[in-house]
Amino acid sequence: MSWYSANELAGLPGMPGTRQGVKAKANSQGWEAQKRMGCGGGYEYAFAVLPTETQNALLLAKADSAAPTPTSTVIPQAEETRPGQQQLTDAQRKVMTARVAFVREIERMAKMVSQQRAIETLVEHAKAGGLTLYLNERVVLANDRKTDTRTLSERTLKRWISDFKKHGERGLAPKRRAADMSMPDWAGDFLKRYQKPQKPSVEAAFQLLVEQTEPPHPSIHQVRRWLAKLSPEARERGRLGAHESKSLKAFVRRTSKELWPNDIWVADGHTFDAEVINPETGQAFRPEVTLIIDWATRRIVGFALNLAESTLATLDALRYSVSRAGMFGTFYVDNGSGFANDTIREVVDRLGGQMKHSLPYNSQARGVIERAHKTILVKLAKTMDSYIGADMDKEAATKAHKLSRRDIKQGLKPAQLPTFQEFYDRLNEALDSYNFRPHRGLPKVRDLDTGTLRHQSPMEAWKSAEAEGFEALTAPADVVASLMRPQLVRKTHRGEVRVNSGIYFLQALVDFHGEEVRVGWDYRDVGQVGVFTLEGEMIGEAILDGNATPAMPVAEVQKGRDKRQKGQISRLTQKAKVVTGQDVEIRTITPTTRHTDAQQVERGRAHLKQLEAQGTPFQLPHNKVDRWRLWNKLDAQLMSGEDVPQKAREWHAHYRDNKDLKAIADAMEADGRPPVRNPWAK
Structure with a gap:
């Protein structure tokens, strides 16, 4: 069907909701129309002149209601569209401009002679090659023919003048055959076999069409050409689910320019893509990492670790975040079981905030946290030998899995798997590095060291907001302590x-x-x-170990040891005198220290570091955070009495009063203290 009435079009995408509105739109845009056959009268409009979104809706509706076995195939011919009904292409515009040049030339000549005489003169000059260079270059272009042997004719010029008077310069634009967007009779049966979640290929769906329907059948090339005319959304309907189909649709880009820190927190859980040792069972497992990010500054304000995304993990992350960054305004999460429950709602209410849930299958709405998962967690997992992500080499993953399970079975610590404490320490380092690294989602600033423009880091954005007057609301200590x-x-x-x-x-x-x-x-x-x-x-x-005390006072223990040693020496001296018949003196000789293999390795490493320090000149890092870390390292070495190069000593003393050092120190203190070493996570 290539023609549709106003009643059939009303309410479709891209169309007004009433029949009168459709008619008004058709009249204003000059749609091609024809009288309806049968009772009722009225007009119906060509499919080719309808908006693209309306055409897609009609195609999809016809695909859903198509008969399973069509008996004939009728392919309507493409309609020629008028220039006034569509946007002109560059080629049409060039032809139109060339024809306008001849119409204007006739108008200028008609001021001195009649229009007929002006046309005849122009035609004669064109045949004789007497036109000006400007007009001569536009003869072939104005004729709009594939051959360049055509010249001007009286009839052609009169037609151009007539079209120009009726429709203006757009009336001189050549007509172009519009793409045939009508739906063939076989299209419905083909789409039923093609638009499936199994994503069959065009060849597979075409083969089923040939085997399961009556002839005549189209060729595979006809099918491919028709599919190429459809929009991606219409073509992939049924092949993509609700979540994947969003990648083909328009989206709303959300900005955070008007947000202050702690206005919106976004949280989500992520199953870590590498295995670590479970501190409770000693077995390999993939921990669930729950991150909370501040939307305005992109700062990771808190996190939690658990066996799975759960209410306890969310509460732990909230407690940690509130104690570090203050109170939040909105807690934006998905509809997972760890967030959509009454326990979390009660805690959010107690903290004075509100909780918002994103729509199902709409993870794009929380893209700020989804991106952080890839930037931090996935990147960290790939640095571990126990990485088991989708892009991990299968052979290497299988080998690491077998070796780690063998060691666990034998009661050994697998070399491929980090302990929980090691994973926890490395996660803290990754989060710290992220918070102090430039972020593309934040405004640009002028770097004081290099003088170049770069993006702010999350902590710089947080400090910048504090400089502009932002002050985080501190959560009551009893409320934070009572969180589970x-x-x-x-x-x-x-x-x-x-x-x-x-x-x-x-x-x-x-x-x-x-x-x-x-x-x-x-x-x-x-x-x-x-x-x-x-x-x-x-x-x-x-x-x-609150009730653990030494078995006896240290002085008493040492006293007993000394007494036992003297008694043993006395008995040995008496026995030696009996054997030799002479007085024997017993002396203690300190044996040469014998180092174990592990001690020798450590001594070798220390010696290597000493050689490297002697052979490598002292260099300052370019990053301010790295300089802060270097200063603290040198400070610890000097306090412990270690040997430090002279240049490093001089820089340490000079950099002590630098404002950058103080600023980074304040920021690091605001970001939390270093993690406490966990003695039970072996």
Whole structure:
């Protein structure tokens, strides 16, 4: 069907919602129309002149309602579109301009002679080659023919003049055959076999069309040409799901220019693409990393680690973030089970913020956190031997998997898998590096060291906002402390409770001897754990090795050792006198220190570092954060009495009062203290 009435078009994409609106639009744009056949009268409009989005809607509607076995194939001929109904191409515009030149020349000549005489004179000069160079160059172009042997004729010039008077210069533009966008009768059956989630190829769908429908059939080339005319959205309908199809549609680019820090926090969980050792079981596992990012500054304000995206992981990340960066305004998350639950809503309400959920299958709306996953977590995972991402070499991944499982089975620490503490330390370093690295989503500033323009880092954006008057709202300490931490159920024993290979003591637990309690622990600070009843009532904070004391005072132990040593020496002296018949003197000789292999390796490394320090001149890093780290390293070496090159000593003393050093130190303190070493994560 190539013609549609106003009633059929009303309400379609790109069309007004009423029949009168369609007619008004058709009249204003000069659509090609014809009288309807049968009762009712009225007009119907050609398919070729309709907007592209309306054509796509008609094609899709016809594909859904197409009969399974068409008996004939009728391919309508393409309609020629008038120049006034479409945008002109460059070729049409050149031809139109050339014809306008001849019309204007006739108008100038007609001021002195009649128009007929002017036309005849122009034709004669064209045949004799007497036209001006300007007009002579435009004869072939104005004729719009493939051959260059054509010249001007009286009839052609009169037609151009007539079209110019009726339609203006656009009436001189040549007509072009529009692409045939009508839907062949076989298209419906083909699309039913082609638009499937299995994504069959054109050849496979065409073969099914030939086998399962009655002839006549199109050729494979006809099918390909017709598919090329469809828009990507119309062509891929049914082959892509709701999430993937969004990549073909228009999108809204969200900006953060009007946001202040802590206005919007975006959170999401990501299963780490490398394996680490589980601190509880000693087995290999992939931890779930929950990141929270501030939309305005792109700063990672907090994170949490867990076995999976869960409520506890979200609460832990919120508690850590609020204690470091202050209160938030909006908590923007997806509809995952770790976020869409009453527990998280209650905590957000207590903190005075609001929670917003993105639409299903719309991860693009939270692209700011999705990008951070790739920039930080995926990049970190690829630096580990235990990486098992989709782009990991299969053979190498299989080998690493076998070796690590063999070592775990034998009770050894796999060389391919980092411990939980090692992973935690490296994650902190990656997050710290990200927060101090220029970010493309932030404004540009002039670098003080190089003088070039570069993007701000997240921490620079945060400090810049503070300089403009932003001040983070501090969360009440009791509210932060009451937020839930990852909890485990454990049985008490005489005031002690065991968690993650650590023994914690609390005097109040003596009254709960033999009972089960809930222990809230934090892998960032293993010095103490919170102990709660099974009903959630807090008992107190248990201290790591809180009841551990030396078996005896050190002085008493040493006194016993000295006495035992003297007695043994006395007995040896008496025995030697009996054997030799003479007095024997026993002396202690300090043996030559024998180093173990590990000690020798460490001594070799230290000697190598010393040689490198002697042979390598002292160089300053270009990055201000790296200079801050170098200064702290030198400061620690000087405090411990190590040998430091003279140039390094001079720079250390000179850089002590530099404003950059103080600024970076303040920023690092604002970003949190270094992680506490975790003794139970072996």
